[in-house]
Amino acid sequence: MPASRTRARVARLPEVRRHLAAGWFAAAALAALTVAQLDLLARLIVAVIDGRAVAGLTAALAAATVARAALAGCREAVAGRTAARATAALRHRVLAAAQSLGPQWVAGRPTGELVALTDRGIDGLTPYLRDYLPQLALAAALPVAVLIRLCWADPASALVVAATLPLIPLFGALAGRQARSATRRQWRRLSVLSGHFLDTVLGLPTLRAFGRAGTHAVRLRTVADAHRHATMTALRVAFLTSLVLELVAALSLALLAVPIGLRLLAGDLDLRTALVVLLLAPEAYLPLRALGARFHAGAAGLAAAEDAFAVLDAAAPTVAPDRPDAGAAVPRPRPASTGPAGRPDAADVPAPRPAPTGRAARRRRVLVRCEDVTVRYPGRDEPALCGFDLTVEAGDRLVLTGPSGSGKSTVLALVLGFVRPARGRVLLDGLDLDSAGRAELAAWRARLGWLPQRPRLFAGTLAANVALGAPDVPEARIRRAIRAAALDEVVTGLPAGLHTVLGENGHGLSAGQRQRVALARALCRDAPLLLLDEPTARLDADTEAAVLAAATRLPADRTLLAVAHRPATIAAARPVPMPPVAELVEPRP
Numbered sequence: 001m002p003a004s005r006t007r008a009r010v011a012r013l014p015e016v017r018r019h020l021a022a023g024w025f026a027a028a029a030l031a032a033l034t035v036a037q038l039d040l041l042a043r044l045i046v047a048v049i050d051g052r053a054v055a056g057l058t059a060a061l062a063a064a065t066v067a068r069a070a071l072a073g074c075r076e077a078v079a080g081r082t083a084a085r086a087t088a089a090l091r092h093r094v095l096a097a098a099q100s101l102g103p104q105w106v107a108g109r110p111t112g113e114l115v116a117l118t119d120r121g122i123d124g125l126t127p128y129l130r131d132y133l134p135q136l137a138l139a140a141a142l143p144v145a146v147l148i149r150l151c152w153a154d155p156a157s158a159l160v161v162a163a164t165l166p167l168i169p170l171f172g173a174l175a176g177r178q179a180r181s182a183t184r185r186q187w188r189r190l191s192v193l194s195g196h197f198l199d200t201v202l203g204l205p206t207l208r209a210f211g212r213a214g215t216h217a218v219r220l221r222t223v224a225d226a227h228r229h230a231t232m233t234a235l236r237v238a239f240l241t242s243l244v245l246e247l248v249a250a251l252s253l254a255l256l257a258v259p260i261g262l263r264l265l266a267g268d269l270d271l272r273t274a275l276v277v278l279l280l281a282p283e284a285y286l287p288l289r290a291l292g293a294r295f296h297a298g299a300a301g302l303a304a305a306e307d308a309f310a311v312l313d314a315a316a317p318t319v320a321p322d323r324p325d326a327g328a329a330v331p332r333p334r335p336a337s338t339g340p341a342g343r344p345d346a347a348d349v350p351a352p353r354p355a356p357t358g359r360a361a362r363r364r365r366v367l368v369r370c371e372d373v374t375v376r377y378p379g380r381d382e383p384a385l386c387g388f389d390l391t392v393e394a395g396d397r398l399v400l401t402g403p404s405g406s407g408k409s410t411v412l413a414l415v416l417g418f419v420r421p422a423r424g425r426v427l428l429d430g431l432d433l434d435s436a437g438r439a440e441l442a443a444w445r446a447r448l449g450w451l452p453q454r455p456r457l458f459a460g461t462l463a464a465n466v467a468l469g470a471p472d473v474p475e476a477r478i479r480r481a482i483r484a485a486a487l488d489e490v491v492t493g494l495p496a497g498l499h500t501v502l503g504e505n506g507h508g509l510s511a512g513q514r515q516r517v518a519l520a521r522a523l524c525r526d527a528p529l530l531l532l533d534e535p536t537a538r539l540d541a542d543t544e545a546a547v548l549a550a551a552t553r554l555p556a557d558r559t560l561l562a563v564a565h566r567p568a569t570i571a572a573a574r575p576v577p578m579p580p581v582a583e584l585v586e587p588r589p
């Protein structure tokens with residue numbers, strides 16, 4: 001994305017746009033006050049030298065100084081608040097976009113990159129919004145105000161300023177190109193370093209067990225060195241740019257001051273005009289020089305903003321399905337006859353259809369239908385699923401079986417709306433996944449309970465982990481889910497029972513216990529459709545039997561779609577064999 005487009009998109013952020021006009025107005029007022037203040041100062045000096053009364057001029061100068069300082073202070077405070085709001089909102093939007101793109105997309109990105117982006121990356125936008133943008137307005141307004149005043153006081157000096165002033169943005173733009181690529185490189189290196197660091201910390205037990213911690217530390221040092229090198233290059237470019245801009249400004253001022261002195265000595269210029277020119281001219285160069293310095297402070301934030309917008313763009317197709325999906329799987333073009341063209345608003349989200357009654361109830365409701373579905377993951381030649389058909393009716397107890405890699409988890413990802421079919425059709429209680437908008441998918445997911453293959457627990461109490469962010473879930477329901485997940489004995493043995501605080505990712509529990517906490521979480525949702533990916537994979541035979549017994553006691557209106565390899569689990573439901581991996585080759589047209 002070109003830098004100008006990134007800047008335009010940052011300026012269009014609602015939190016920034018709202019204050020942009022006020023910022024320009026404040027800059028214009030500040031420019032007028034600066035000119036008035038220095039003009040008054042020149043007049044005051046001349047009046048003191050001439051021995052005239054200065055009370056009125058002193059009061060006016062004091063008033064202009066106070067007004068300028070107050071306005072500058074307010075402008076800074078507003079810019080700071082705008083920057084804080086805009087970065088918080090952008091971070092929120094990026095996280096929401098990542099959430100809507102789903103775990104497949106997040107898992108497909110380098111570890112730590114999203115963390116670096118939403119943490120330090122977006123924070124880097126603060127100097128751009130708080131310092132650079134207000135300075136840009138001042139750099140446009142103040143030189144114009146100074147030039148107007150100089151034209152009136154001494155046209156010859158105004159001409160020198162007008163001729164030398166453009167040199168600063170010109171040199172700034174030339175150096176800016178270098179600076180941009182240097183800061184972009186620095187940001188890339190930081191992302192890679194964050195990813196490597198997180199990966200190393202998470203994998204430390206494995207690395208130590210294999211005696212490879214030292215090798216990994218060397219790799220980490222190499223990546224850190226690359227980041228240090230990129231940072232030093234960016235700083236060098238910033239320093240040189242400032243030096244060049246300072247030199248240009250100093251030479252321009254010398255070009256202006258020397259003739260002023262000579263004309264003053266020759267008696268061609270009065271003292272007041274000379275003072276006005278000498279006091280005002282530096283003010284024309286100053287904001288442009290400061291702009292150059294602040295450009296560097298904000299450039300890193302702009303590089304991160306580019307990545308943030310890329311995430312938002314990738315999420316856009318899940319909202320507007322008529323655009324190609326940059327996320328998990330490639331959607332097929334929607335035929336003209338299917339689905340609404342537009343994205344439904346939250347208000348348009350269809351309420352869950354009422355359960356059919358009487359004869360209709362006997363024809364069981366189809367919750368999920370996959371028709372000739374093919375799924376492809378980006379960067380993979382072979383499809384993960386090919387020509388797959390499945391019908392799940394309300395009350396069904398199905399278990400997907402098949403060899404590793406045959407696409408069982410992909411079927412669950414389809415039902416969750418995390419991936420979209422490249423070919424074929426997926427109907428989720430009548431909702432065509434291909435044309436489903438974000439709000440419709442959220443409404444559908446609210447009816448699902450999901451146990452992923454590698455569940456994630458959070459730091460907090462066991463009860464909070466089971467209820468997962470819903471503080472109003474009654475404790476009785478949590479206890480019921482814990483019993484159904486065969487976890488009640490474990491809970492009794494914990495120091496504070498249900499309210500025992502767990503560490504990050506369930507630290508303090510065994511792998512099988514974590515699995516059961518996640519199963520209890522899925523069961524606690526009271527969702528009509530349960531998706532369980534290998535619910536008994538890490539359990540001993542007795543615990544597996546207890547979990548399966550609980551599954552068979554599920555109310556008849558709850559539907560179960562599970563994935564399993566273990567014979568006992570497969571035997572507890574109706575098996576749906578997946579096509580063998582060797583058959584996952586699309587027929588040639």
Ligand SMILES: Nc1ncnc2c1ncn2[C@@H]1O[C@H](COP(=O)(O)OP(=O)(O)OP(=O)(O)O)[C@@H](O)[C@H]1O
Nearest residue numbers: 104108377380384403404405406407408409410411
């Ligand atoms: N995010 C992804 N990106 C690329 N390829 C993927 C991704 N997820 C799965 N695959 C590939 O898709 C195919 C099906 O994977 P899937 O996880 O659905 O299989 P599975 O039957 O659930 O396997 P297992 O029983 O081992 O869990 C595999 O070849 C896998 O390598």
